[in-house]
Amino acid sequence: MRRHLVSLALLAGALAIGAATSAWAHAFLDHASPAVGSTVAAAPAELQLFFTQELEPAFSGVTLSSGDGRAIATGAAAIDPQNRAEMVLKLPPLAPGHYRVSWHAVSVDTHRTEGAFTFDVQP
């Protein structure tokens, strides 16, 4: 039995090391600018989303809508070539108000995640 326990411990240890050194996993949002749920004094010129993993540009994107649900026309989101875990969306001039950001991301292991958050622009 002691030998079985040692084998189990070794297997758990090997998996833990493998997990710690593996390069792929699904992408969580790490932080954003404007920050999640924040209120900013001036309208931002761009939206920056930073993820925990590198993204597949063809399957990842972000949209912006106003507080009453109307879609706001923007260009396409871009993945920063220097940091493929960062997605950037250039914004048109935003009036003061409440905005909702909706993102979807596919990490390099093909796992899809999605999320949304809001921010406010002060009058």
Added chain:
Amino acid sequence: MQPNRLAAAAALTALPLLIPLPAQPHGFAGERFFPATLLTDDPFVADEMSLPTFTINPTGTDGSRQFDLDVDISKRLTPDIGITLGDTWEHVRPKGMPSVTGLGTFHTELDWQFFTSAPHEATAMVGLHSSWAHTGRVQALGADDFTTLSPLLDFGKGFGDLPESLPWLRPVAVTGNLSLDFPTKTESAGNPNPNNFNYGFAFEYSLEYLQHHVKDVGLAPPFDHMVPLVEVSFSTALNRGMSGQTIGTVQPGVIWSGQYMQVGAEAIIPATRQAGHGYGALVQLHFYLDDIFPNSFGRPLFGE
């Protein structure tokens, strides 16, 4: 078949292997990530492994102490159908008697995740849990000498769809299990084996959801990936002279979820007299096999 048609068919068959399409990772319903809970069943199929779960049980009603080492592995057969295999190594110290060690009852589970709603962060699953006769030390440890079949319903619901005017409630999620035991023997060694109604719930508050979906409150690692929770689980006998007898525990704790694995710890508080007295504890190391092996063992066997 013409050779060129054969080649085209082969190319179409191989296409999904050459161009991997986006896949749904474990435990998600829309924006909601449900961690693998420690006491109650997860309401989703997944490729994952608990290795190990170490439990120090509360002192038994007869004064005995028990320590358990559990291993569970789950594998998706298709994106919605999965199986789980598990067993427990038990170490029991009866009061005033020599210690006994050995395997408990081997158990399996077949599940079908039949419902997932991304907008409402909801998921539901039906399945059949089976614990198998004579797979553990029957005489020494009291492992089952009968098979028990337990049809089950598991469900999960996140509350991220609440209005934005209730921001602090949106990280809340609840998962639950309902099942009914059907033992294949009505009694063992003179003791009745009743039908039991089992019910358990996990009440979770996801700091990850709060920080990344509701409001950036400045949580830094590791706190921004923690889920404080309280799990409760009860089993009530329905017949064979034991009607109404209930055993159950309440287990407050916390789970930290990383990219490839999670670590969880809970206290064990007996909620009924039959659950013993004093306190216990458990810790668990749990691996997300679909993230560790995304292109091999971590994918469903069929259909993705």
